[in-house]
Amino acid sequence: MSEKQAHLNGAYYGPSIPPKSQAYHRPGRGSDPLGCCCSCIFGLIFKLIMTAVVMVGLAVLIFWLIVRPNRIKFHVTDAHLTQFNFSNDNTLHYNLALNVTIRNPNKKIGVYYDRIEARAIYEDQRFSTFTSTTPFYQGHKKTNVVNPVFQGQQVIPDTKALSKYNEQKSSGGVYEIDVKLYLRVRFKFGLIKTGKFKPRIKCGLKVPLTQNGTSSGGTFETTKCDVDYFKSI
Numbered sequence: 753m754s755e756k757q758a759h760l761n762g763a764y765y766g767p768s769i770p771p772k773s774q775a776y777h778r779p780g781r782g783s784d785p786l787g788c789c790c791s792c793i794f795g796l797i798f799k800l801i802m803t804a805v806v807m808v809g810l811a812v813l814i815f816w817l818i819v820r821p822n823r824i825k826f827h828v829t830d831a832h833l834t835q836f837n838f839s840n841d842n843t844l845h846y847n848l849a850l851n852v853t854i855r856n857p858n859k860k861i862g863v864y865y866d867r868i869e870a871r872a873i874y875e876d877q878r879f880s881t882f883t884s885t886t887p888f889y890q891g892h893k894k895t896n897v898v899n900p901v902f903q904g905q906q907v908i909p910d911t912k913a914l915s916k917y918n919e920q921k922s923s924g925g926v927y928e929i930d931v932k933l934y935l936r937v938r939f940k941f942g943l944i945k946t947g948k949f950k951p952r953i954k955c956g957l958k959v960p961l962t963q964n965g966t967s968s969g970g971t972f973e974t975t976k977c978d979v980d981y982f983k984s985i
């Protein structure tokens with residue numbers, strides 16, 4: 753009886769709990785270490801590119817605020833057309849002299865003109881070319897004058913040019929001639945010189961024919977030219 757009572761008074765904790773087994777997790781696709789590394793590299797490259805873009809933008813902004821660059825200005829201030837006529841074989845005989853003023857309005861930028869080529873065009877037909885290979889330097893807020901001269905003869909087979917010539921001859925003798933300037937220039941800021949730029953300038957002229965000192969259609973008016981640093985004209 754005493755043995756039975758002793759057994760009943762003992763502490764009972766129930767059945768023993770088995771130890772937890774370690775679960776096995778199969779690595780998924782998102783945990784690929786190589787993909788994670790590539791993402792980090794691409795992110796770093798993107799940040800570097802954006803930083804470089806911002807730095808270049810700030811440098812350009814600071815340069816513009818300090819220098820305040822302005823476009824070079826071109827005007828044809830005078831034009832003398834003493835011969836402009838077609839012969840029977842569609843040959844154009846011409847004699848045209850121009851005064852072209854070049855104004856540098858910048859206070860801190862100088863310009864080196866290494867080459868100037870001027871082309872005379874009538875109804876999309878080029879009939880003469882003038883080239884100046886004498887380089888010169890244009891200082892701050894300076895004005896220079898270039899005097900291209902076109903003289904000679906040129907066969908123009910396009911009948912459209914002849915028709916336009918007859919029309920303008922009968923309407924007063926004022927001829928619409930385009931002059932295009934092709935430049936090779938360098939800019940100077942302090943001790944810094946840039947590489948070569950090739951701006952192009954277009955001057956749409958209305959030039960009266962002058963014979964024996966008398967103009968057939970009034971006087972020539974100063975013409976402002978269009979300047980394009982990036983596009984061909």
